[in-house]
Amino acid sequence: MPRRVLITGASVAGNTAAFWLGRAGFDVTVVERAPGFRDGGQNVDLRGVGREVLRRMGLEQAALERGTGEEGTTWVDGGGRVVARFAAADIDGDGPTAEMEILRGDLARLLFEAARGHAAFRFGDRVERVDEDEGE
Numbered sequence: 500m501p502r503r504v505l506i507t508g509a510s511v512a513g514n515t516a517a518f519w520l521g522r523a524g525f526d527v528t529v530v531e532r533a534p535g536f537r538d539g540g541q542n543v544d545l546r547g548v549g550r551e552v553l554r555r556m557g558l559e560q561a562a563l564e565r566g567t568g569e570e571g572t573t574w575v576d577g578g579g580r581v582v583a584r585f586a587a588a589d590i591d592g593d594g595p596t597a598e599m600e601i602l603r604g605d606l607a608r609l610l611f612e613a614a615r616g617h618a619a620f621r622f623g624d625r626v627e628r629v630d631e632d633e634g635e
Contacts, residue, residue: 501526506618507626509536511543511603514610518556521617529618532625536611540603542567550599561609562601569600 502525506513509531521527531537545553545562553559571586601609611620 504528505530505626507531509533509611509620509622510607511610514607514614515552515556517614517618518610521614527618528621529614530621530624530626532623534623536608536622538604538608540607542569542600543603543606545599545601545606556610556613558609558613559599562606563599565601565605565609567600567602 504520504525504527506516506520506527506529509529513529513531517527517529550559553562571584571589573581573585574583576582614620
């Protein structure tokens with residue numbers, strides 16, 4: 500009997516799970532209520548475990564290439580004078596900025612493209628609750 504998995508949501512977590520489970524031999528289907536892939540979203544800093552996952556998926560370089568190009572964060576006062584500056588290259592570990600920053604939609608699309616070879620995707624669909632009195 501095949502090992503089947505249903506994942507709801509074709510974004511960052513759903514696409515990552517679909518990639519790994521499909522690669523491990525599971526029969527994976529991802530359902531997404533949106534009628535198509537959804538781009539957009541805010542910046543995401545990738546660090547630590549998240550970056551390691553991308554590395555193991557073989558996607559770290561592609562994520563860097565799709566990055567926002569952020570070089571750091573600068574605070575200015577009401578007169579336009581710099582009062583604090585944090586350069587991404589100067590920060591090792593957690594801080595207010597990261598070397599790898601990517602838009603959420605770009606990250607989700609990168610993961611979706613990688614997962615498509617390992618899972619079936621159904622857009623414009625969703626999982627609905629069925630009360631015991633109403634169905635099987």
